[in-house]
């Protein structure tokens with residue numbers, strides 16, 4: 001039986017492990033975190049991600065835990081609607097769905113699809129050695145160093161990938177976008193009349209209801225790399241506390257220690273390759289992008305499905321291909337699409353991050369005058385992906 005090591009038990013790594021096991025691979029996932037603590041806030045899963053999750057066998061679980069996003073649109077900080085029917089137009093296309101879940105639910109569903117012994121927490125990858133017939137990983141644990149070997153290494157170790165840093169040229173390291181993001185989920189269910197995205201000067205805020213009635217919110221703004229505040233919730237309120245209701249109330253309904261802040265990075269493009277010998281980059285390790293399209297995690301799920309599908313073709317049977325050919329097929333199938341959506345995310349960030357009053361006026365005018373069906377069409381194009389048969 002072929003054996004794979006997956007580094008990173010994020011969305012991409014867990015999905016890859018589920019997919020590879022479906023294809024008959026023996027898989028071990030190594031994760032640096034000491035346990036599967038609930039992570040993050042909300043995450044939007046579009047139709048493409050939902051199809052990937054169906055293929056992986058966890059679609060039903062996620063649909064049952066997610067809230068289908070309905071209603072809402074785009075507002076100005078004063079509360080004026082720039083486009084009220086945008087979300088309805090997007091979701092009126094029967095091929096487009098968007099389910100909002102708590103990240104912890106997504107992680108839990110993927111973890112539950114793996115046997116417990118397949119995921120080893122508290123193992124931090126430090127170095128990789130490539131050999132002709134195997135790849136060796138060196139990991140640090142609280143009990144000392146551990147070494148393991150496999151036919152394949154899936155590097156799903158996120159934007160700060162140790163594998164990529166060791167084996168890919170340094171000019172392909174992540175770069176700070178100039179934008180930082182805060183996220184939170186209200187501690188308790190919160191009555192939200194309408195979901196919205198609000199565009200202000202170089203700042204965007206979103207409020208979206210989760211299935212259990214709590215509200216997931218995010219805010220972006222510009223700041224110097226690495227800046228932090230002693231109280232991030234107070235910092236968010238300082239920036240957007242005066243915006244239309246219920247933004248302040250939603251942020252205030254979140255405990256300060258639960259407010260997350262992350263600087264946003266992206267990988268430079270075009271990227272030379274997602275694969276090398278017996279190693280495949282996957283998810284943010286391959287194509288970290290700005291979250292403006294809400295597709296980074298969705299694409300990690302797509303990557304996982306495609307990787308598993310191409311690896312199902314490896315073997316000595318008639319028509320079987322070697323590992324190298326399968327990884328090249330993965331690279332060719334994924335790199336153009338992942339990078340196209342990363343570029344589209346950058347384009348949207350240019351619109352949301354404007355600051356000059358004239359640019360703000362033009363941006364708002366553009367949002368107001370763009371027919372919702374045009375925006376809906378571009379979302380439909382971005383989410384139009386189907387798993388290989």
Ligand SMILES: Cc1cc2nc3c(=O)[nH]c(=O)nc-3n(C[C@H](O)[C@H](O)[C@H](O)COP(=O)(O)OP(=O)(O)OC[C@H]3O[C@@H](n4cnc5c(N)ncnc54)[C@H](O)[C@@H]3O)c2cc1C
Nearest residue numbers: 008010011012032044125157158283284291294296297298
């Ligand atoms: C503000 C914000 C909002 C977003 N919203 C959305 C959204 O709505 N929809 C969407 O689809 N995407 C969204 N994204 C993007 C999404 O979060 C990422 O694309 C996704 O989490 C990538 O998953 P991953 O598994 O590739 O990486 P990660 O989630 O980063 O997981 C990597 C894992 O590898 C582990 N790891 C790292 N280094 C090592 C090591 N050396 N050894 C062992 N383990 C290691 C980490 O601990 C982690 O568990 C958003 C991102 C941000 C920042």
